[in-house]
Amino acid sequence: MSTEAISVPLEEAPTHRPGNVRSVILGAGIGNVLEWYDFAAYAIFAPFFAPQFFSPTDKTAALLSTLAIFAVGFLLRPLGGLYFGRLADRKGRRYAMVVSMTVTAAGCLIIAVSPTHAAIGTLAPLLLVIGRLAQGFGLGGEIGASYTFLVESAPTNRRGLWASSMFIALIMGSLLATIVALVLNAVLPDGAMQAYAWRIPFFLGALLGVYAIFLRKGLEEPDAFKIAETKGSTDDRSTWSSIWENRIAVLTVIGLTAGPTVSYNTWVSGATSYSINFKHMPANGALWALFIGCVVYIVVQPLWGMLSDRVGRKPNLLVGAGLAIILAYPMVTLIRGEFWQLAVAISVSMFVLAAWTSICPAVYAELFPTRIRATGTAIPYSLTVALFGGTAPYVQNWLASVDRMDIFSGYLALLNLLTVATILAMPETRGRPLT
Secondary structure (H helix, E strand, C coil), X not given: CCCCCCCCCCCCCCCCCXXXXXXXXXXXXXXXXXXXXXHHHHHHHHHHHHHHHCCCCCHHHHHHHHHHHHHHHHHCHHHHHHHHHHHHHHHCHHHHHHHHHHHHHHHHHHHHHCCCHHHHCCHHHHHHHHHHHHHHHHHHHHHHHHHHHHHHHCCHHHHHHHHHHHHHHHHHHHHHHHHHHHHHHHHCCCCHHHHCHHHHHHHHHHHHHHXXXXXXXXXCCCHHHHHHHHXXXXXXXXXXXXXXXXXXXXXXHHHHHHHHHHHHHHHHHHHHHXXXXXXXXXXXXXXHHHHXXXXXXXXXXXXXXXXXXXXXXXXXXXXXXHHHHHHHHHHHHHCCCCHXXXXXXXXXXXXXXXXXXXXXXXXXXXXXCHHHHHHHHHHHHHHHHHHHHCCHHHHHHHHHHCCCHHHHHHHHHHHHHHHHHHHHHCCCCCCCCCC
16 A cells, blocks of 8 residues: 555535534443443452452462453454444444443443352353453444544544544543542442452443433434435445455554554553552552543543644654554563552553544544445454453563563564554545545
């Protein structure tokens, strides 16, 4: 694929009423808040509920087993991407978002009510797996439908800014899970978190899921999809023939996602459990460090998005993945058990990562035609996240258990190098018409 920027003039931005802007951004984002709240809650509370689902005699083995199940949930994301992506391309973005949200909320409820290992033995981790599989299947569909819905609804010259709201929503989910953990840790007596309080965040996630379902039912389909549907150009061919036709875009999504998904899951999902279990950092301090990093990430996200609308997508992407390579080793080795070390490592890494995440929904959408946009985004993205992102916390903590975090730093840098190579090979997509 040519490395030269595409010279496409920016289309005149359509008029959007303020109420419509808010409803689109909130409607697309609320599912991502709740989806990632569920995922973050699992990772954050894993040290507390791991002994409840596995034998408590070996805490490290119990934690690694629990994080392995965390990775298992990601394995169903490609199937969710396939199913819900086709649903979104054929029946509409809104419809797919409602159904995917329902599946994820159900998975959260399963985890919340699951009996412990002491009560039902080996059936306990089986129920945990089922809950995680439901969450993974739902989130796999969420990505294609919600990313596509948001970007198709945005003015052409504001896609980067609007797209930045998506990962603000994602991190708000993680931040919400962190706040819940901090509050519970502060107000409950010693031992309560491990005994029963770990269920509370999953009950809360299920209840909030119901709210998201009703909110999304009131949304309207984007004009791009309505026009394609009216013209009869929504995709009625086989999924694989459409994917093959757009194979360069599919491979681009895989390359773009490989490094940043490991970075995201390393700092949002794995850093706290690594600090608590291997650097013996107090849980409260680790959670506050994550909270600070999340706030930094939220603040800079729209700034990176606006920058990409002015100078293009590729500079943002190169800064995000390129600096991740340079900072991988120093940020990982900075974590030595002190609060300030973890706070700095997470904050700096999330600031850099925001350059990439702020615009990735826009970039993905700009790579595909309307008839295959949701499917084309969801399948390669979900597959890449399943292979690399979902396994990141496990790999991080496993290598920590054998005192080889230097290998993990190299792994993190190598995948971001792949992303840099992909960015250099892809065209500039800012201003592309969504045909």
